[in-house]
Amino acid sequence: MLPRLAITPGEPAGIGPELLIQLAQQHWDAELVAFADPQLLKQRAAAINTPITLHSFNPLAPRAHQASNLSVQPIEMAHASKPGELDVRNAAYVVNTLAEACDANLRGDCHALVTGPVQKSIINDAGIPFSGHTEFFQQRCKVDKVVMMLASTELRVALVTTHLPLNKVSATITATELTRVTEILHSALQQDFGCENPRIMVLGLNPHAGEGGHMGREEIDVIEPCLATLRQRGWQLQGPLPADTAFQAKYLDQSDAVLAMYHDQGLPVLKYQSFGRAVNITLGLPIIRTSVDHGTALDLAGKGSADCGSFAEALHLAISMSRHRFTVHQKPEHQEPEKQKGKTP
Ligand SMILES: NC(=O)C1=CN([C@@H]2O[C@H](COP(=O)(O)OP(=O)(O)OC[C@H]3O[C@@H](n4cnc5c(N)ncnc54)[C@H](O)[C@@H]3O)[C@@H](O)[C@H]2O)C=CC1
Ligand SMILES: NCC(=O)COP(=O)(O)O
Numbered sequence: 001m002l003p004r005l006a007i008t009p010g011e012p013a014g015i016g017p018e019l020l021i022q023l024a025q026q027h028w029d030a031e032l033v034a035f036a037d038p039q040l041l042k043q044r045a046a047a048i049n050t051p052i053t054l055h056s057f058n059p060l061a062p063r064a065h066q067a068s069n070l071s072v073q074p075i076e077m078a079h080a081s082k083p084g085e086l087d088v089r090n091a092a093y094v095v096n097t098l099a100e101a102c103d104a105n106l107r108g109d110c111h112a113l114v115t116g117p118v119q120k121s122i123i124n125d126a127g128i129p130f131s132g133h134t135e136f137f138q139q140r141c142k143v144d145k146v147v148m149m150l151a152s153t154e155l156r157v158a159l160v161t162t163h164l165p166l167n168k169v170s171a172t173i174t175a176t177e178l179t180r181v182t183e184i185l186h187s188a189l190q191q192d193f194g195c196e197n198p199r200i201m202v203l204g205l206n207p208h209a210g211e212g213g214h215m216g217r218e219e220i221d222v223i224e225p226c227l228a229t230l231r232q233r234g235w236q237l238q239g240p241l242p243a244d245t246a247f248q249a250k251y252l253d254q255s256d257a258v259l260a261m262y263h264d265q266g267l268p269v270l271k272y273q274s275f276g277r278a279v280n281i282t283l284g285l286p287i288i289r290t291s292v293d294h295g296t297a298l299d300l301a302g303k304g305s306a307d308c309g310s311f312a313e314a315l316h317l318a319i320s321m322s323r324h325r326f327t328v329h330q331k332p333e334h335q336e337p338e339k340q341k342g343k344t345p
Helices: 016-023 038-047 088-107 120-125 133-140 166-172 175-191 207-213 218-231 263-274 309-326
Strands: 004-008 031-036 053-056 069-074 112-115 147-151 156-159 199-203 236-241 257-260 279-283 289-291
Touching (some): 004 088, 004 309, 016 038, 038 069, 088 120, 133 289, 147 175, 156 263, 175 199, 207 236, 218 236, 279 309
Parallel strands (some): 112 289
Antiparallel strands (some): 147 156, 279 289
């Protein structure tokens, strides 16, 4: 099968459009379909002095990727965009690209969705409540819960809470929430990452995982009992471990994923190790969605100097996940993870 990827370049003033233009220069064993304004893509290609030929996307006519070409599902911007300059008038355009690309996947016109970075603040400034792609696609796909996981070849980190102010984190970590997140992570590790009996390392919330209740009780009251219940299913769940000492080979070598309680507990570690090579994956959606590990980098936009490594990894992962999910009775090459060393498939 020829995987067809719906790709949203994200914030037009950011680096997303030029990263996509640069990646289009390479060979891809897939069809790449940009859900974007064709004028934006042409302008950004000219700005970085890179050729691009655009073709109208036709869901009925698969077109294998050719270097310097892109299929496009045109979505018009409200206003011409300048690199590095946010424009609140284009916020609705950004959201439209996400909605159309998501719907194309739900209809079965595309096999996976790969997103470039959006500027969450400008979307909110436009009066559109938006905390992230993760929550947006959860709502659009009408599922009750999804999980954000970032993965590199060395490490996978999933989050119990995502884009939430720190002062709301503790109250959000209930037994129900933690159970649901662990279930989604466990199932995704089995289905999409080839871990037959996933080993999950769970972090505590408080310093020293609560120091026996002297530095917070969430571990004793919520996390430990929840993990004990889940272990009755035969699941391999380690923890809750103190987050400051958990990220060492001794523990990581024995786990397929780390489950962190909140965004800035887990992601700085992963990004310190793998920034520019990691992929953000939304688990629990009915569609495949991967994304970059970085933001809009307005300071670099239009210069052609931003690193496209993470965007490339997001495309590769979307292709391999599509092949795995959409090819019946065929074991693709990447499906030997129990024996492989890397954390991304
Ligand atoms: N997937 C997404 O849509 C994401 C969006 N964001 C959004 O991006 C906006 C800016 O966020 P920041 O925290 O400033 O993060 P950022 O990732 O945009 O920038 C942080 C630093 O990393 C550098 N950087 C980022 N991507 C790079 C690349 N590909 N190559 C070379 N250098 C790169 C930037 O120049 C900057 O110095 C925010 O609105 C945030 O919400 C942030 C993370 C992910
Ligand atoms: N730190 C990850 C991030 O902010 C991207 O989140 P999302 O927009 O993919 O939900």
